[in-house]
Amino acid sequence: MTNNCCIDFTQPLSTGAARLRHRFEAPREVLVAHALHEVRGVLDAVFAAAQQGRWCVGHVRYEAAAAFDAALQTHAADGPLAWFAVYDAPLPWTDDAEDAGAAAAPAQVVWDDSPERDKFDTALAQIQQAIAAGELYQVNYTAPFRGTLQGPPQALFAALLRAQPGGYAAHLQAGDEQVLSVSPELFFDWKDVPEGGTLLARPMKGTAPRGATPEQDAQQAEHLRTAPKERAENVMIVDLLRNDMSRIALPHSVQVPALFATQALPTVWQMTSDVTARTRPGTTLTDVFAALFPCGSVTGAPKVRAMQMIRALEPTPRGVYCGAVGVVRPAGPPDAQGHHAVAATFNVPIRTVVLRAEGGLTRATCGIGSGITSGAQADAEWSEWQHKRAFVERASQPFDLLETLALQEGRFRHRDEHLARLQSAAAHFGVPWDGAVVSQRLQALAADHAEGAWRVRLLLDATGTPRAEAFALQPTAKPVRLQLATRAFTAARSEFVRYKTTRRAHYAAFAPTTPGVFDTVLWNEAGEITEGTFGNIAALIDGRWVTPPLSCGLLPGVGRAVALREGRVVEAVLRVADVPRVQGWAFINSLRGWLTATLDT
Template structure:
């Protein structure tokens, strides 16, 4: 396998759905590094000169490089070079899809909720006192590569993790950069700036909403984000900040906002972006562009100087490459092009230790619970990549016939589209046909799997007769992941369900409920409840898997959707466990 020190996979800022800029780079013949603020501008000047001579330069500025442009911008002591660029004589074509060993990791620490609430309250007090309008507060999580566990090989871990992160967060402005001391794995959806032929485009990303559980709910979430006074205010504050920043290097009267409050669908969230453009002055350099814009206002707040002072007071350490700038400066016809992302959705790796930042903008009308949930939604990209997973369907094979096959395939195809897994139904059907030839008789539980490369596998296990009646127990706490994608879609990533595996003898499954106190499902199937004389099942918006058995019962009129709260359980007249494998099983709920 060929070794690469850098990869870029960038959207075209003017045509995001068009051809992508995808290049890889071997060992760099030269690197340009700044360790002190006074060295940052000269490094950027050298980068520009190299690109003007036909070279490609890939590199970063850490967030802590900010005082190189304005001494009033407060930062912590850096944990590495302030700026680092590799200079390449040529860019190589993106290679064919490579097979990488799995590269999972485990988190070692997370920001405690109490610490988050304390910082949130400090920011609210400062806003109320008129000190500022918005602060982008962040935290850093640390983790450990699974390959660092005894007996496992870490070779190729960084490229494998980058590939997993790209599958988890496709499109956008992805960069892999190996400096020798650390690897930067960024799958950022946010463009910091694109500068070419004197035209400077910035696209701040501010305003977030979670994706919906159904197409209708998803559309409603999109519309809600577009029309939210809070989210629009959050966005326009940064637009105004960037208009002011651009005016410092723009030709007179050239600053424009051609697009405002545009929403983009990412795998786990809807994000709001706006475009701010300008024509830069004839004598403007790359260092001047950074001096005017860095750090991006979307990761500081407004006004920038006071916001960064508060960030310095509240955040205990350096942000590093996270919230800095990461990108490429390259030769193009008539000059150079510089394209940098804002390194959010970014993991840095040193040996087996990794770090990942997460944050959100706090404004006067922000709510702590909502911001905390926003952090969880934004971290979904890392959870996708944290451990390899496959898409899963469990089917009943009865006397050579797969029950409800078309709807199972449709659900797996929908999951494949959501997670970006290739879907070749003919290959899946071929896999199932081979299984049917081996098991033409009897009752079997079929486990159909689809991996990230679109390869299907089917396994069959003897299916014992289902019990006539089962016992269920109520979960002792809410399932925090109720509204996450690993609940809405069926996969082999089931740690959130396994945490609720029954421990009492004779208990068949656990009844789950969300943070709002609403009943959702069991860990292996859906629920039916007889309440006020009718059979109901929890609504999808409560956070649950849309099971095939549940869908059949809804279609036949045996069930209707409803919201059932935990405190309503004493009124429930009867219960049933429902899934496509075992059908409808009467159930009793153990007293709590």
């Protein structure tokens, strides 16, 4: 391995947009701890190197905990307990080169081993029994899911950055494994100065899914801010960290300047709080780790008992996941003795994929977890796990953004509405957008197809490059036949439903196979009808035409929006149980317009 690394870190104490973005090549040395008694020595050496003006990038495994306190129980580690590469200086971040490489050789991860629901339910019940018995207040329970990477790790890291931007990201080529972390959670940011350092921890505890509409999204954020269960989960960890930080803090300096703040991530809302302190003169990096590690947000409270239970419930080591990944660097010019002040920033490596070569394959592991308290409900916690893993599912397979337009005699139907929806999807997925270039591509295609009726597929790839394809559009005989799905459409809340992309396997699984059936009417786990596999649905019931609201989980179709604007339909929840009362059906999309339909029953 080359031991090259890169970091893209938020600067948590900065009010500007500047980020700590660097790449590193050819380390002067690599510091590794394979045994517990070596961990403190590695951290001391890292601190000394930064005092000498060098940059150190690396990780500390969750299983290193006992190096700081023998009472903190874990499984035996499956790799180095601490690993740091030491560099003379950082190099500039090369965004363009990385994006170009990712576009030329995209990565795909096939996940073949996921957590099982029955084991999850059993573990949750055991945790709540222990809470009821007064043994602890909270346990952060986790499980890995595993897969195989096809393609270069750099391309997967680029995709993960697009899926989870703006946090504390690092790509470490660390010996026999690669760590691809896009964690949104700050473990600690510490600056050491002779008169006493400044220390900030920002634990992330409390989760809610993003809403399907702006109104629903705001409601989800407000619920997260105010829900007693979420606030209790957060404050337990804040109290734990206040206690941990007091070990190295100047008297009366531990403060909580921000409590219950909400942070919007692409697939979830997260609740964070800030805990700050002034560290005592003479505090070292090892002292900070000894006081804080592992972060309480990934253990539970009290930490010792929670980690005992984690070891009993989780059958394998966590590894880098739930440990710490970060950078230790000089802060400012040297003093008269040639020593620099030291700055250290570490994330809590959630939202992290670890790669290893096994049997000629590149195996990928990603952990997912949540804090279990007395009020936790199994269905809600399991749903939270699915929302949290959405970031890696987004990055696991390359996809393009997609719009399907009707081109009639050289003119596009509802062109502006389609471009507005495409621009919204580009903003959501972090895809570069140049509206003028997209419009030029459509104009060129229209000039080449000035006569007749055409179905146009407009695609936008991860680099923001558009392409358009035209296919002859055949007329559709009406009425069209629809069939009702025989099982729930569990992907209804997915971002790949709210936004139109080329990733459509969740729809393809419901495509009709019966001859003569045009499309399948889908319904969500609550029994609410949502849409078809390639268009929206309307129903005549109680004397009015209705179409399901976006909150049920469906694509905001352009044809649907036109029908709503014209007053042809209104939004209303339509349930499977209501089907016998429906007097008429319609299929709607921008390409084919309003098609009268019948439903096979």
